Each structure stands twice: as structure tokens, then as C-alpha cells.
Amino acid sequence: MSNLNGNNVSASIAAEKLASSSGNNPLLRTCPQNPAVSCSSCRLADLCLPISLNQNEISQLDEIIERNRPLKKGEHLYRQRDPFRSVFAVRSGSFKSYVLNADGQSRVTGFYMPGEILGMDGIGKREHMNSVMALEHSSICEIPFTQLEKLSQQLPNLQSRFFSIMGNEITKDQEIHTLLSSYSAEERLASFLLSLSARYARCQLSPERFLLHMTRGDIGEYLGLTLETVSRVFSGLQKKGILRVKNREIEIVEMGTLKALVQ
Amino acid sequence: MSNLNGNNVSASIAAEKLASSSGNNPLLRTCPQNPAVSCSSCRLADLCLPISLNQNEISQLDEIIERNRPLKKGEHLYRQRDPFRSVFAVRSGSFKSYVLNADGQSRVTGFYMPGEILGMDGIGKREHMNSVMALEHSSICEIPFTQLEKLSQQLPNLQSRFFSIMGNEITKDQEIHTLLSSYSAEERLASFLLSLSARYARCQLSPERFLLHMTRGDIGEYLGLTLETVSRVFSGLQKKGILRVKNREIEIVEMGTLKALVQ
DNA sequence: CGTAGTGTTGAATTGAATCAAGTGTCGTGG
DNA sequence: CCACGACACTTGATTCAATTCAACACTACG
Numbered sequence: 337m338s339n340l341n342g343n344n345v346s347a348s349i350a351a352e353k354l355a356s357s358s359g360n361n362p363l364l365r366t367c368p369q370n371p372a373v374s375c376s377s378c379r380l381a382d383l384c385l386p387i388s389l390n391q392n393e394i395s396q397l398d399e400i401i402e403r404n405r406p407l408k409k410g411e412h413l414y415r416q417r418d419p420f421r422s423v424f425a426v427r428s429g430s431f432k433s434y435v436l437n438a439d440g441q442s443r444v445t446g447f448y449m450p451g452e453i454l455g456m457d458g459i460g461k462r463e464h465m466n467s468v469m470a471l472e473h474s475s476i477c478e479i480p481f482t483q484l485e486k487l488s489q490q491l492p493n494l495q496s497r498f499f500s501i502m503g504n505e506i507t508k509d510q511e512i513h514t515l516l517s518s519y520s521a522e523e524r525l526a527s528f529l530l531s532l533s534a535r536y537a538r539c540q541l542s543p544e545r546f547l548l549h550m551t552r553g554d555i556g557e558y559l560g561l562t563l564e565t566v567s568r569v570f571s572g573l574q575k576k577g578i579l580r581v582k583n584r585e586i587e588i589v590e591m592g593t594l595k596a597l598v599q
Numbered sequence: 600m601s602n603l604n605g606n607n608v609s610a611s612i613a614a615e616k617l618a619s620s621s622g623n624n625p626l627l628r629t630c631p632q633n634p635a636v637s638c639s640s641c642r643l644a645d646l647c648l649p650i651s652l653n654q655n656e657i658s659q660l661d662e663i664i665e666r667n668r669p670l671k672k673g674e675h676l677y678r679q680r681d682p683f684r685s686v687f688a689v690r691s692g693s694f695k696s697y698v699l700n701a702d703g704q705s706r707v708t709g710f711y712m713p714g715e716i717l718g719m720d721g722i723g724k725r726e727h728m729n730s731v732m733a734l735e736h737s738s739i740c741e742i743p744f745t746q747l748e749k750l751s752q753q754l755p756n757l758q759s760r761f762f763s764i765m766g767n768e769i770t771k772d773q774e775i776h777t778l779l780s781s782y783s784a785e786e787r788l789a790s791f792l793l794s795l796s797a798r799y800a801r802c803q804l805s806p807e808r809f810l811l812h813m814t815r816g817d818i819g820e821y822l823g824l825t826l827e828t829v830s831r832v833f834s835g836l837q838k839k840g841i842l843r844v845k846n847r848e849i850e851i852v853e854m855g856t857l858k859a860l861v862q
Numbered sequence: 863c864g865t866a867g868t869g870t871t872g873a874a875t876t877g878a879a880t881c882a883a884g885t886g887t888c889g890t891g892g
Numbered sequence: 893c894c895a896c897g898a899c900a901c902t903t904g905a906t907t908c909a910a911t912t913c914a915a916c917a918c919t920a921c922g
Binding site: 435437438439441445446456457458459460465466485488489495499500501502503504507510513514516518559 | 698700709721723749752759763764766769770772775780781820823
Binding site: 783784824825827828831846 | 909910911912918919
């Protein structure tokens with residue numbers, strides 16, 4: 337049995353749905369990294385920067401966006417202390433951001449999925465505070481920041497949208513603050529899974545069944561737990577019948593009970 | 600003996616220096632809450648929003664800023680779920696932001712000192728995610744956000760400045776994330792004191808001797824510790840000769856050793 | 863002067879970390 | 893296509909840092 341149900345979810349979940357659809361061109365559909373796909377035809381547009389821009393505004397944004405070559409698993413988008421030039425929108429795949437402390441240990445500061453914006457850790461000090469690594473084969477749109485600033489001067493909607501995106505990042509970080517300062521291991525992991533679930537749903541993927549592209553160690557570093565504790569809590573939630581866990585494949589069997597764990 | 604050295608630091612530290620000086624008007628000097636003090640004459644201007652604006656730009660900013668009545672200790676500036684209208688700059692005093700969870704427990708999400716910007720927790724969802732309470736008699740400048748957005752359209756420097764401020768907030772929140780996910784109680788408290796110390800220095804106050812305006816419980820809620828642990832760590836650091844602690848008065852005796860604790 | 867809020871300290875408890883051993887999985891190159 | 897090695901993961905036993913529970917002291921304020 338290769339997975340929870342005896343058929344291969346990995347392939348079906350991962351590949352198909354995240355492709356940026358490009359109208360009726362079937363070739364583009366199968367190639368989510370196609371650099372020709374514009375914001376206006378990108379199926380992630382309503383999760384991403386262009387939201388609340390009109391057609392004309394979107395095409396102006398389109399012009400400053402660079403669609404780079406895709407990154408392989410393990411490749412870095414940027415590293416700690418790199419000069420800040422751009423923010424990035426995830427087109428497909430996923431990323432982790434992390435910092436290395438003095439004795440070389442890493443701590444994961446975030447995970448990023450399609451439609452989410454990356455790189456705002458560099459805006460304050462004009463230097464990236466995190467490193468960002470692809471967790472799987474992934475592609476991104478690069479938005480040079482000085483050009484984004486210039487365009488925001490001309491498009492009030494874009495300025496407003498970017499203030500909102502940064503505001504949401506602040507809100508999200510403060511939620512993690514309270515999570516880490518008062519939740520138990522089980523509550524942290526439940527909350528983490530619910531966050532992933534909601535974000536998969538945003539991408540039109542199943543909120544009940546998905547793949548983790550990060551390791552138990554990554555999750556532990558993010559949640560302030562050891563990888564052993566993460567593993568034990570997964571086992572515990574499975575024993576209670578709330579989850580089914582098979583390696584990186586997660587099925588949330590009792591969504592309500594899981595939600596009740598974090599109130 | 601009323602404090603560490605037998606004289607009253609509380610009064611001298613707290614009152615005098617934080618006043619927004621107003622050139623050569625001695626009356627304004629003694630009244631930090633004077634609503635007439637403009638950005639251009641405010642001694643906090645170079646910590647605050649106006650930095651990198653020229654005289655003309657500052658006076659445009661000045662026009663949209665409302666200087667409200669001061670808040671007494673324990674009063675709220677805004678509460679969780681209040682509609683978002685403005686961000687605020689702390690003029691004098693200090694504030695804590697906090698959230699209440701389902702069972703009525705509070706968790707502190709931040710402390711704010713003169714020159715720092717407050718209220719960005721509302722930008723994303725147009726609704727405040729935190730409550731904010733004055734920790735002492737305090738005053739603020741209110742900056743209506745829609746007007747700030749409008750003015751940012753006209754003043755590229757202001758837009759850029761506000762992007763930076765929000766970027767720094769994100770960076771700060773991520774630093775707390777790594778603090779909470781991997782530091783011991785002692786490391787957390789050391790890091791907290793060093794942060795306060797640096798921020799007092801920014802306000803032209805002593806980085807070695809200052810007053811805590813928050814309770815041990817507030818600090819614990821912020822750092823993810825119980826108030827008993829906070830108290831024990833203070834005692835421990837005092838026993839090691841790194842600090843002198845007398846109620847809310849802190850003296851950092853060995854700054855180097857304290858810094859070494861967090862590497 | 864009394865009381866509520868704040869802070870300290872001790873003893874017992876506990877949740878998660880650490881240490882350790884072993885299994886499972888995946889990608890690579892022969 | 894299989895074997896190998898490197899990672900990734902699980903589970904158990906033990907330890908430990910911080911919490912919890914409890915008693916008491918201090919301070920500040922009406």
C-alpha cells in the first residue's frame with residue numbers, strides 16, 4: 337500500500353492543480369513555470385499582489401515582474417545578509433525561510449505556498465534577515481522593489497494592497513508569537529496543520545488531504561519543538577483518530593476535533 | 600533606601616528627558632503632552648515617521664497628525680476588534696499590546712516606547728488584532744491611515760519610510776519568533792533587557808539604569824514564561840552580579856556578560 | 863491603616879528535551 | 893534494476909527546565 341488509501345495521492349495532489357492556467361492553451365496548463373504566463377492570466381492572481389487592481393493596472397505591474405527560472409528542491413532563492421532588491425510571489429511549489437544562529441543551528445521562520453509573498457524580511461534593513469530555500473521544485477515571480485515603490489506612487493490601489501500584505505504579515509507573525517508563548521506541543525501542531533489546511537484550500541487543493549513538503553525537523557524548528565516531539569504528537573493525533581499520517585501524507589479525519597484542540 | 604543608589608531615579612529618569620523639546624520655549628519643555636508641539640520641533644522626530652522627510656514634507660505630515668489627550672496608566676488606546684482607523688506614534692510614556700485568548704487569559708504581544716509606531720496590527724484586516732494599554736501616564740500622536748496613504752501618494756519619501764517601518768516590524772516579530780522557539784528563560788530575559796536598554800539609549804536615556812513600567816507578569820506573558828520564572832531569573836542574574844534589581848528599577852552592571860548570554 | 867496588587871522563594875510536578883537504538887525511504891550510481 | 897548510503901522518522905528511557913501550587917513579604921494607594 338503506497339499511501340493512506342492505497343492509491344497515489346502524491347502525484348495527483350502535487351502536480352495538477354497548482355499550474356497557472358493560461359486560458360485555453362493546453363501546453364501552458366501542464367507547465368506551471370512557463371515564464372510567459374502573465375498576471376492577468378495567472379490563476380493565483382486573486383491570492384497575490386494583483387488583487388484589487390484593474391486590468392490596466394495589472395498590465396503595468398506585469399511589466400516590472402521578472403519570471404525567473406524555476407528552483408530545484410534545496411536551492412536558495414536568497415540568503416541571510418544578501419542585499420535586498422526584490423520581493424517574490426510563489427507561483428508553484430513551496431519554500432521555507434530560516435536563520436542560522438551563532439552556533440550554526442537553524443531556526444525556521446516561515447513556510448510559503450503559491451500566491452504568498454516572500455522577501456519582506458529585507459525591506460526594513462535593505463538586507464535579507466533570512467535565507468529562503470525551495471522545499472520542492474518551485475517557481476517564483478520576482479518583483480524588483482524600487483520599481484514596485486515607483487509604481488505604487490502611480491497606483492493607489494497597489495500601494496494600498498502592499499500595505500495590506502505587509503500588515504497581514506505582521507498579524508501572522510504576532511499570532512505565531514502567542515502560539516509559541518502559550519501553546520502546548522499538541523496545540524502548536526494542531527494550529528500548524530490547520531494553517532496549512534486553510535492555505536491548501538486557498539489554492540483549490542483539498543484541505544483534508546495534503547502532502548508535507550517539509551521535514552519533521554523543519555516543523556519542529558518552526559514551532560519551537562524537537563523533531564522527536566513533532567513525531568510523537570503526529571503519532572498521538574493518529575492514535576486518537578484525528579489524523580491519518582503516512583510519512584509526508586496527512587489526512588485530517590476529524591477536522592472539528594482538530595479545531596477544538598486550539599479552541 | 601528608596602532605590603539602588605539611595606536616591607530617586609524613578610522621577611528623574613521618567614519625567615525629564617522624554618519631553619518633546621520645542622526649541623527655546625521652556626514651558627513646552629516641561630510638558631511632553633503639549634498638543635501644540637509639531638513634528639518639526641519634536642525631539643523624537645528622528646526615531647519616528649518624519650525621518651528622511653524634508654521640512655516641507657514634514658509640515659504636510661504635521662497637518663494630518665492629531666495630538667490627542669494623554670492617557671492615564673491602565674487606559675486603553677484601542678481594543679481588540681476595534682475598527683482600524685489610525686496608526687499612532689508614542690510621544691511619551693509606554694504601552695503594552697496584548698490579546699485575550701478564548702479562556703480570558705492575556706498574552707502580551709509587544710511593548711512600545713517613545714518614537715515607536717503602534718497600531719500596525721490593524722492594517723491587514725482593517726480591524727485591530729490587539730488591545731493596547733498605557734503602562735504609565737502617556738501621550739501619542741494619531742495618524743489617520745487613509746490620510747497617511749493619501750499623503751504617501753504625494754511624498755515618495757513618506758511611502759518609502761512607512762514601508763521601512765512596517766518592514767522593521769516584520770523583522771522584529773521574526774526575531775521574537777526565533778527567541779521563543781529556541782532560547783532558555785535566562786536567554787529570553789537577557790535579550791529582553793538588552794532590547795529595552797537599546798531603546799532607552801535611542802531616547803537619550805541611560806542604557807544601564809532604567810525603570811520597568813510593566814509587571815513581571817507582563818514580561819512573562821511576552822516572553823512565554825510564568826511570572827515566577829521571570830522573578831527567579833532576575834534573582835539569578837542579580838546573584839551572578841550581572842544585574843542589580845530593586846523592584847522595577849534595573850541596573851545592568853555587566854553589560855558585556857549580559858550580551859554574552861545571548862551570543 | 864488596611865487591602866489589593868505585585869513580587870519572591872520553596873517544594874513538588876510535569877511536559878518536552880535529550881540520549882539512544884532501530885526502522886523506513888529515497889535517490890544515486892554501479 | 894538493485895544495492896548502498898544518507899537522510900528521515902519512530903519509539904523508548906531518562907533527564908531537566910520551567911510550571912504549578914503554595915506561603916509569605918513588600919509596596920503603594922485610597
